[in-house]
Amino acid sequence: SEVKKIAVVAGDGIGPEVVGEALKVLKKVEELFGYQFETEHGLFGGIAIDEKGTPLPQETLDLCKNADAVLLGAVGGPKWDNNSKELRPETGLLGIRKALGLFSNIRPATVFDCLKEASTLKPEVLEGTDLIVVRELTGGIYFGEKFRREGAGGEEAVDTCVYNVQEIERIVRQAFDIAMTRSKRLASVDKANVLETSRLWREVVNRIAPEYPEVELEHVLVDNCAMQLLRRPSSFDVIVTENMFGDILSDEAAMLTGSIGMLSSASLGEGSFGLYEPVHGSAPDIAGQGISNPIATILSVALMFRLTFGYHDAAQAIEDAVKEVLDAGHRTGDIAVDKSKAIGTTAMGDLIIAAL
Amino acid sequence: SEVKKIAVVAGDGIGPEVVGEALKVLKKVEELFGYQFETEHGLFGGIAIDEKGTPLPQETLDLCKNADAVLLGAVGGPKWDNNSKELRPETGLLGIRKALGLFSNIRPATVFDCLKEASTLKPEVLEGTDLIVVRELTGGIYFGEKFRREGAGGEEAVDTCVYNVQEIERIVRQAFDIAMTRSKRLASVDKANVLETSRLWREVVNRIAPEYPEVELEHVLVDNCAMQLLRRPSSFDVIVTENMFGDILSDEAAMLTGSIGMLSSASLGEGSFGLYEPVHGSAPDIAGQGISNPIATILSVALMFRLTFGYHDAAQAIEDAVKEVLDAGHRTGDIAVDKSKAIGTTAMGDLIIAAL
Numbered sequence: 001s002e003v004k005k006i007a008v009v010a011g012d013g014i015g016p017e018v019v020g021e022a023l024k025v026l027k028k029v030e031e032l033f034g035y036q037f038e039t040e041h042g043l044f045g046g047i048a049i050d051e052k053g054t055p056l057p058q059e060t061l062d063l064c065k066n067a068d069a070v071l072l073g074a075v076g077g078p079k080w081d082n083n084s085k086e087l088r089p090e091t092g093l094l095g096i097r098k099a100l101g102l103f104s105n106i107r108p109a110t111v112f113d114c115l116k117e118a119s120t121l122k123p124e125v126l127e128g129t130d131l132i133v134v135r136e137l138t139g140g141i142y143f144g145e146k147f148r149r150e151g152a153g154g155e156e157a158v159d160t161c162v163y164n165v166q167e168i169e170r171i172v173r174q175a176f177d178i179a180m181t182r183s184k185r186l187a188s189v190d191k192a193n194v195l196e197t198s199r200l201w202r203e204v205v206n207r208i209a210p211e212y213p214e215v216e217l218e219h220v221l222v223d224n225c226a227m228q229l230l231r232r233p234s235s236f237d238v239i240v241t242e243n244m245f246g247d248i249l250s251d252e253a254a255m256l257t258g259s260i261g262m263l264s265s266a267s268l269g270e271g272s273f274g275l276y277e278p279v280h281g282s283a284p285d286i287a288g289q290g291i292s293n294p295i296a297t298i299l300s301v302a303l304m305f306r307l308t309f310g311y312h313d314a315a316q317a318i319e320d321a322v323k324e325v326l327d328a329g330h331r332t333g334d335i336a337v338d339k340s341k342a343i344g345t346t347a348m349g350d351l352i353i354a355a356l
Numbered sequence: 357s358e359v360k361k362i363a364v365v366a367g368d369g370i371g372p373e374v375v376g377e378a379l380k381v382l383k384k385v386e387e388l389f390g391y392q393f394e395t396e397h398g399l400f401g402g403i404a405i406d407e408k409g410t411p412l413p414q415e416t417l418d419l420c421k422n423a424d425a426v427l428l429g430a431v432g433g434p435k436w437d438n439n440s441k442e443l444r445p446e447t448g449l450l451g452i453r454k455a456l457g458l459f460s461n462i463r464p465a466t467v468f469d470c471l472k473e474a475s476t477l478k479p480e481v482l483e484g485t486d487l488i489v490v491r492e493l494t495g496g497i498y499f500g501e502k503f504r505r506e507g508a509g510g511e512e513a514v515d516t517c518v519y520n521v522q523e524i525e526r527i528v529r530q531a532f533d534i535a536m537t538r539s540k541r542l543a544s545v546d547k548a549n550v551l552e553t554s555r556l557w558r559e560v561v562n563r564i565a566p567e568y569p570e571v572e573l574e575h576v577l578v579d580n581c582a583m584q585l586l587r588r589p590s591s592f593d594v595i596v597t598e599n600m601f602g603d604i605l606s607d608e609a610a611m612l613t614g615s616i617g618m619l620s621s622a623s624l625g626e627g628s629f630g631l632y633e634p635v636h637g638s639a640p641d642i643a644g645q646g647i648s649n650p651i652a653t654i655l656s657v658a659l660m661f662r663l664t665f666g667y668h669d670a671a672q673a674i675e676d677a678v679k680e681v682l683d684a685g686h687r688t689g690d691i692a693v694d695k696s697k698a699i700g701t702t703a704m705g706d707l708i709i710a711a712l
């Protein structure tokens with residue numbers, strides 16, 4: 001089969017450690033399934049600021065553009081927190097999303113049965129929870145005009161939230177498509193009782209809905225959604241929402257599963273290209289200790305196989321291997337109930353490879 | 357003592373029922389403590405749309421302006437959901453906040469020990485949770501310019517989020533003041549890694565912080581806060597944030613207590629004037645059946661006594677009476693484990709009055 005090019009941007013904190021384990025899995029998949037991958041590394045985030053003076057160097061962007069998919073670790077850390085905007089890791093993250101046209105962020109919030117005890121929710125409430133948040137990623141208040149000005153009440157800051165019909169249509173269609181492959185329930189989240197962008201959002205959703213007569217659609221206000229995720233998480237299937245609401249709700253949804261160290265995400269544009277990364281952050285407090293959990297990043301590779309390459313056999317094998325290792329009771333510190341029995345990053349990676 | 361004027365706007369759905377019980381409590385307090393209240397009713401929300409053609413009639417606004425405090429039930433319902441913006445109950449709510457200068461919404465998220473089982477969170481996680489969300493209420497994306505325009509990607513909607521230094525200062529000072537009366541911990545929530553308004557927010561918070569050296573301040577990003585509320589709710593004391601984030605986080609915080617039918621809120625401006633209302637909505641599905649829970653509204657009266665009138669003795673008496681009735685096992689349907697033993701709205705009100 002064709003050689004697939006993967007741009008690897010490991011980033012900061014635990015990024016390089018967890019990506020390292022994912023690359024070992026990639027190698028093993030080559031051996032086992034005969035697929036071929038060409039990986040090339042790029043500097044991104046804090047480390048790129050340190051070495052190149054910008055969080056997203058042009059050569060990294062070119063590397064990503066020439067690849068079939070991107071594997072991202074994590075970016076950021078206290079070292080860069082007080083930098084000016086252009087010299088912050090997050091600016092690189094926003095920049096790469098926009099430059100690669102990744103308008104859709106897909107975050108499955110899956111409950112791993114063997115990890116249920118790790119959730120702060122009661123197990124009976126969590127029962128059957130398996131939802132996906134589809135978040136618009138290149139529009140809204142993240143990318144609208146931002147400025148300061150003088151006003152009557154002193155200095156004033158302004159952020160602008162903008163959405164056009166086309167931006168809403170493409171993400172909403174994608175969410176309906178995903179719902180069609182699952183339980184066919186879609187919750188569109190907005191704040192239509194206050195925001196003009198939300199009213200347009202709801203109009204577009206209602207206009208597209210008749211194209212998907214099998215999908216059961218509900219409109220949920222964002223404040224209500226924040227509540228319902230806690231009250232009835234298992235009643236959600238696919239949630240689609242705009243950038244800022246998606247940022248908040250996808251983190252809430254991830255946390256309620258109790259499996260945040262296990263969750264992967266995909267950022268997609270038009271076509272099959274995608275950027276894959278763990279949901280967790282760069283965890284600077286534990287970086288370099290070899291105790292981070294590589295599972296979310298390894299599962300991000302599985303997601304890449306499914307969504308970008310269509311390598312469903314290898315994806316399934318990875319997911320099964322992870323399950324097997326967890327079922328056998330192996331845990332990294334973040335998900336261990338008995339912390340004294342926790343294993344390290346490399347040990348976890350090796351166990352998964354052995355189970356493959 | 358002086359006669360206190362209370363404007364009563366019962367609103368829609370279960371609003372009138374729950375307010376009815378709160379008024380009975382008010383009467384009982386007059387008898388028991390010798391305080392004097394003059395209550396006058398105004399039309400507001402859906403009922404005002406039906407009867408006056410606007411959700412916030414001028415005479416209702418005048419009534420509120422001439423009062424010492426306002427007691428609000430709840431507004432809204434499916435009947436008005438598809439109305440144009442000016443003819444929607446929520447527009448009245450936004451209008452009354454702005455017109456009365458109520459820039460601060462204070463929502464205690466208290467766990468009632470006897471209701472712990474009603475939460476979807478594990479009791480050990482909830483243990484010790486007692487937090488207050490202080491939400492900015494008259495600024496931000498709620499009140500900025502909103503419009504539609506034609507763009508390259510079709511019709512476009514725009515919302516503007518604006519904050520000035522003065523608006524941020526007054527709410528932040530209030531939050532610090534509240535923290536000083538409690539455990540002296542303040543979490544300021546923003547999205548400073550993306551939004552200009554959040555960067556200004558954080559600057560102002562940092563500038564004011566030295567005035568309160570005893571308060572332990574942390575800055576929390578909104579997405580992280582949505583997670584931490586689930587992971588470590590008891591670690592929060594006072595949370596202060598802007599309008600939109602506060603809308604979402606205060607609902608999430610309320611829901612995790614499991615006591616949403618019990619929570620009261622205050623909206624305050626400069627001086628002692630305030631508007632008090634239950635956190636729950638108008639619940640049109642159960643309106644008129646006499647089964648709604650009046651406790652949140654009754655506790656809103658207690659909050660009014662504390663924050664506007666300084667009647668701490670009567671406030672304490674109401675809070676104690678509520679606790680006594682709950683401890684005796686009485687429950688309305690929303691908080692009953694055994695629904696067949698649930699009592700109605702009036703019965704609950706009567707029990708609380710008897711316990712006073």
Ligand SMILES: CC(C)[C@H](C(=O)O)[C@@H](O)C(=O)O
Nearest residue numbers: 090091093094247549550579
């Ligand atoms: C780091 C930050 C800019 C980013 C976002 O808000 O999009 C992060 O929270 C995420 O969700 O990927």
Ligand SMILES: CC(C)[C@H](C(=O)O)[C@@H](O)C(=O)O
Nearest residue numbers: 193194223446447449450603
């Ligand atoms: C009804 C709506 C406009 C309102 C808001 O968003 O402020 C409500 O959700 C609230 O929190 O009081």
